[in-house]
Amino acid sequence: MLDFHAHILPGADHGSDGLQTSLRQLTLAEQAGIDTIVATPHYYPQSDDFGHFLRKRKACRETLLEAYSGPIRVLTGAEVHMCVGLDHLEGLEELCIPGTNVMLCELPFHSLPGGMTETFERMVEERGICPVLAHVDRYDPTVINNLFGMGLSGQLNAEPLSHRFHRRRLLPWIDRGNIVALGSDIHGTEIGYSQYLKAVDFLGPRAEEIESRVRALLKPAL
Numbered sequence: 001m002l003d004f005h006a007h008i009l010p011g012a013d014h015g016s017d018g019l020q021t022s023l024r025q026l027t028l029a030e031q032a033g034i035d036t037i038v039a040t041p042h043y044y045p046q047s048d049d050f051g052h053f054l055r056k057r058k059a060c061r062e063t064l065l066e067a068y069s070g071p072i073r074v075l076t077g078a079e080v081h082m083c084v085g086l087d088h089l090e091g092l093e094e095l096c097i098p099g100t101n102v103m104l105c106e107l108p109f110h111s112l113p114g115g116m117t118e119t120f121e122r123m124v125e126e127r128g129i130c131p132v133l134a135h136v137d138r139y140d141p142t143v144i145n146n147l148f149g150m151g152l153s154g155q156l157n158a159e160p161l162s163h164r165f166h167r168r169r170l171l172p173w174i175d176r177g178n179i180v181a182l183g184s185d186i187h188g189t190e191i192g193y194s195q196y197l198k199a200v201d202f203l204g205p206r207a208e209e210i211e212s213r214v215r216a217l218l219k220p221a222l
Ligand SMILES: [Fe+2]
Pocket: 005, 006, 007, 079, 185
């Protein structure tokens, strides 16, 4: 199984306070049957220096991979907080998962500012990027449906799928093909992959469909 959204790089963000936590996260992932993880540290264009972010991410990845000799393949992307005009950022492609044009994009929580849909359009049409909307389960479904209507796709977190209350509203997105990836969005080690496993168990064949979509999307990186 592939975890598309995980905060496992040691010290890269609040997902892991250091190497021991990251190694424990990878052990939990192994035990859950995960074979590939996309490490997606937060990138906030409004406050993070781009060059600094890239250097820090690289150093954190190296620290992890020097210490980890297990079977999980770790790809390095980012959870990119969207802002209007992001399409103008020089080197934006560096935030995609290496070997692909796929970028995990986090929407602002409260509302979509004017100009955001145009930003997505330019990212797709002018920069050739394939945005995947992070944890679409968290947002106003009307906003998400509009973005799906533009041709964007989304990632679901395991957590809401592990609760009976939330499941029903999320299934139509899966069945319409809008969801291309599942993610643990793991932070720390407390919850681990228990919710991810519950979600996969609940989804059954739908989990397999999503898995085949994400593997097709990331094929050049796998
Ligand atoms: Fe996240």
